Amino acid sequence: MVKEKLSGQAYFIGGGIASLAGAVYLIRDFGFKGKNIHIMETLNILGGSNDGIGTPEKGFVCRGGRMLNEETYENFWDLFQSIPSLEQPGISVTEEILDFDHEHPTHANARLVDKNGYVLDVMSMGFDSNDRKKLTKLMIEPEKNLDNLRIRDWFSPHFFTTNFWYMWQTTFAFQEWSSVCELKRYMNRMIYEFSRIQTLEGVTRTRFNQYDSLILPLKKYLEEHDVDFDLKCTVTDIDFKDGDEIAVSKIHYKRGNKSGTISLKKKDMCFLTCGCITDNSDEGDFKTPARYLPENPPSADLWRKIAAKRSEFGNPEPFFGHPDETKWESFTVTSNGDKLLKMIEKFSRNIAGSGALMTFKDSAWRMSIVVAAQPHFKNQPENQTIFWGYGLYTDRFGDFVKKPMIDCTGEEILTELLHHLHFEEEIDDIMKDVVNVIPCMMPYIDALFQCRAKADRPKVVPANSKNFALIGQFVEIPKDMVFTEEYSVRTARYAVYKLTGSNKKVLPVTPYNKQPEVLLRALNTMYR
Template sequence: MSDQDQNQREHEGLDVWILGSSIGSLASAVFLIRGAKMPAPRIHLFESRGAPEDGLPTTGDALSGYDHRSSCLPIVRDKYTKYLLSLVPSIACSEQTVLDNLNTSKGDVAATRLLFQGDNHLEAIDPNNFGIGWRVWMSLMNFVLKSEKSLDRKVIRDCFKAKFFSSAFWITWSSTLVSHRNIFKIIANKGEHKRFGFCPWSSAIEFRRCVQRFFHKSRSHNKSSPPDRFICDPQEDIVLPITRLLQKEGVDIHFDVTVTDIVMDQEQGCRRISAFKWIKDETETIVTVGKHSIVIATLGSSVSGSTSGTNTKPPSLELLKAEDRLDENWSLWLAFGSTLGDPYNFCTRINESRVETFTITFQSTECLDHLIKSVKAEAGSRTLIILQKSNWSINLLIPSQPLFSHQSRDMSVIWGYCSTPNHIGNYVKKAMLSCSGQEISVELAEHLKIPREFMLNNSINIPHVMPRLAAPLLTRSSGDRPKVIPKKITNLAVVGQFVEIPDETCAIVNYSICGAHAAVNRLVGLQEL
């Protein structure tokens, strides 16, 4: 008997139902096919995307202005991410894998250059070589030695003295990580401790895990550097190739659908999922889950409820109830009730998890060159400007161009985010949430000490509010997030940023991939890496 025949016999009668849209769901399907050798037609994937290309993080065009959504970048030294990407063929060249492509594109990418707001001008920090004083070092060591239980519901500000947040270590680490995933929104503010309130939703537990994960890169007690990473677009470079692979292999993919309800039966003191309901084009369908079949579900979403404004209008500020504007991943979690942790701890605290971003499209490449020269940045490099004196906590990323693949080569695009958009601006006397793109450009120009006419006459600014972007980093207790394999449910695994994986940090995309590997391994058997 061949290995393929043996695997088919082992999986006879087994169907896997993968519910919800995320890289965790897609990774689960890849691990099932390539790792567990399951027949692709027995894998059923339910996605809210209308097509494989949907979900690109950048919309708009050169005429009306681009709208770029920040996304989580992978750190590919993680073994689960490397394994996943080594299984997926490149779209451009089938003889290469996605991992091959990304390793090639990594090249000698320079570290992001950091500029922070001094008294009279922008000052530079070398992110790869900055000193850590003994006090900061000891504060970090004492913090890491604390138990997670002792940090339940605590925020980062509870664990450090005010001077820690003005250290080069904190400025560099928080800003470099934030520029890609808004990990910890507390930007060091040069001793102005009460000005920003240190963003009370930042979880001390999550920061401890992040320090544990990456602080080993320090070569000595007084040297450190932020996590390595390279430039890629998760949607174009990872999600789309995976989707194409699953389609080619014959996975039963249902696009443009929403799972609305879960049915569970009681069996010998445990429960099992026996059916679920899904809707497409206002038609509801009930799927029966076989006795030997399993379900993998993605819980929660950090991009749910996002809204965009225009250069002349602010984003919508309508008040959202917990049930409103929630995507299918939240609906799925809520459908389980109190069985799987507490979704309301993460989806309802909008005032704490809300982040506003903005995308500035310059009408010519010369305009960006002028801006770079004005702020004394380096042409062709990636520069993150930290405006810690801004009431909105403005952080501006000037990337190497193009920022995304379909960007017009005649235009230049820069991107920024603000972690306290509900505050009144320093120059524009209103909350950022109520500002148009033009008003945000005025505030930015004043902080950068460049003529506001230059920004207004040469650029289009699109603001974008993401009410739950920082939801994975909210304070939590030990029972708020379910484990990958929930207790007393025999045929279910859950994946995504809102599940509990001990000692791993949800601040990077690897978290969802690690959870997907654990889910497949424990449900159907998979060789441990």
């Protein structure tokens, strides 16, 4: 129950799920007037990295995909319990997602595929005694000892040949040079899923892509509360008052060719989404490669400006200073009819929507695909099918298409995939049905996993902050793991509660890593 109504204006910089969630918390928990909430977004569409767009004529595209988890997304489910479903009147988005997921459970039958096209038995993690020793040590190692250490600094070369690594790496998009501290957090946070990583039974899927299933209901809720969406508006700098206290005085922005400022008053608040993993992404098509455009990512440029003013705002360089380490490429395939979809279903022994991720472990690009339940878009016709995939090693030459993935057209990427599926004899017929294959190059998609020190990520609400908070994937939340919807929502909830001076509590991380039965299952898995 709301005990008091707050006054003033709230400015959210960035239109991703963290800002949208923060706006909901202000309205739901504090009776904040929606007309006093302003979400400032550079693009002409909300959603940030939770995207999904396209047409039947030109094909559909998702830059990436976020897997949900029923057991560990505490604040996410609570948030969407308050958001009405757009598809099923009378129930919440949380109920809609969980009902759909329970009706379409995940159980991957083809998690790893070798170069000969054989589905591998992956019940065994493939660990040797040293792998087990190092993994166990990592689980209990204090984070303060892990600053600036990479995963490959911690483990021996054998670890990177195990079934566990192939599955864990591609499920979450880790690299050998990613932060070992982030791997530790994932292992502790997702230990509940460790014993079923080979089937991905813990994956919870939305009915449609995440823009249609998550962002549109959030947008509708906020629209009904008169929230101001300021699109095509880029925040270029933030001014702070002099002194030890952190207080935003002005927001500088650019809208089209016009620049302007917003002066904050005493009761106003400012929330900055700190960094964006899809900055500078670029899309190609069937005949055109996506471009690699790492220069001047806008969210990082803004972060650099404020970090130069106050040390409390962290250090963006480890995350946005090494695009060759943080890039990978996705692709979305749209076809008329279901010929290719049915062939993949037969190969994997999974109907669409039940298999989660299938990885071709020997592929030079470390390629994986996901076939979601159809339709995957609200405006997708019945006679079209869609699936998504990605490659982690984009600079390597393909096994069949002798070019780096980064230089390949959508047609060439699909050709490489069809050879890994050993559908060579059907390629011509398959290609006749293809509407488009849209590759998407993302220079900073893995930035949040970069090797770092703890101080490089700022606190959500820095000490002595009076009206400023940082939210999203590049701030520090103890115990939780980045690259998840939960992380963004949790940061927003904490930021709102802290800046409003509320004694309300953010739902804590569930300590599965301290539950004996979960630890026993994990131990058994290590020795399978």
